[in-house]
Amino acid sequence: MKDAPVQTLAAGRPVPTRGMVSLLAALAAIGALSTNIILPSFPAIGAGLGVSDAQLGVTLSIFFVVFAIGQLIVGPLSDRYGRRKLVIGGLLLFAAGGVICSLSPNLTWLVLGRAAQAAGVCAASVLARAIARDLFEGETLSKVLAMVIVAMAAAPGFSPLLGSVAEQFVGWRWTFATVSALGLILASWYALRLPETHATSRRTPLAIGPVFAAYTQLLRDARFMRPATVVACVTGALYGFFDAAPAVLIGALGLSSLLLGFFFAATVPVVFAAGLLVPKLSGRWGPQKTLQLGVMLSLAGGMLICGVNVQAPTNLVGFTAALCVFLFGMGMANPVGTALSLAPFAAQAGAASAMLGFMQMSGAALGATFVTKLAGLSPMAALGLVVVASQVLSIALFALLRQQPPKPYAR
Known part of the structure; x- marks a missing residue:
């Protein structure tokens, strides 16, 4: 499939090409x-800087907070x-943050570097969705966002394996430098591939009052909140899995750290398959029913994890x-929920995408x-409970918000 010329983008809705979709997916995934x-690399970083794994946990916390x-x-x-x-500009800041991390003489500089990484890369992540909304609409938007969100969900699955390999071959400092290089390559790709997608005629004033009002209206608008809460809940369950996985897979199921990385990577095709199925199901049943089906499958998965924990807590096949x-289910609910959250807000795609990202x-x-x-639960039981509780919460909120009429959105 040949890419459309860049100059056609401003004239109307372009046909999504592989190169364009791949670029948007890369922007979303790098964060x-x-x-x-x-x-x-935590053990090696801790040894190199003279800190414990617990102290290094702040590098994750600061990344989440600044990113959100x-x-x-x-x-x-x-x-x-x-x-x-x-x-x-964000990708350049991200690359600079990686360099700071790679040269860090102590934990303080490492935390500052991680904060700079998060501050820079959040722009690529949130605006990948906004750019997709600028360019596409309707079923085409759903298809593009399915690929973008699948890449975003799959990246954490590949990253531990990539980090493990990089740590063994080049060391943790060069791992950060390599990530910075990827940021520079992505910035160059974007600069050469896409022009500005948000037309001047559609831009909104920047002032604290209107920005606060825009976010408030989004939080009061059921068209945004119903699908956005689903996306936030399935994302919470996904990162609950990432957090619990080492204890479950290494501690309870006996995998090595390298096999843990391969396990993460091996689950990625499941998310890809779900994302590829979303456009077909949305076209046949509509996005709302497809979203609900994804949530129900996610809930069923959480219940099965709880069942495995009770019946066979050392059974790798059953847990898998x-x-x-x-x-x-997560791979279905995430992209269609994202598309539903952004679709009604063309002129405020940046604000809507930002609020959705914050909720995620x-x-x-x-x-x-x-x-x-x-406390008191096994890691597998805790994971199953978090998955079940988050999906039950999303179902309850989805039903509750249905009773709210759509709010007129200030232009």
């Missing part, structure tokens, strides 16, 4: 990739000034099968926290 890639809050700032800025400068049911990262932080805080 998720950089979240987990350092996990296998940064999206709320980037979204309105992009609605006012456009996407292009923020994406390129139950996990795949959850991942398949908040869900991720809560899911990971609850898995670790459920």
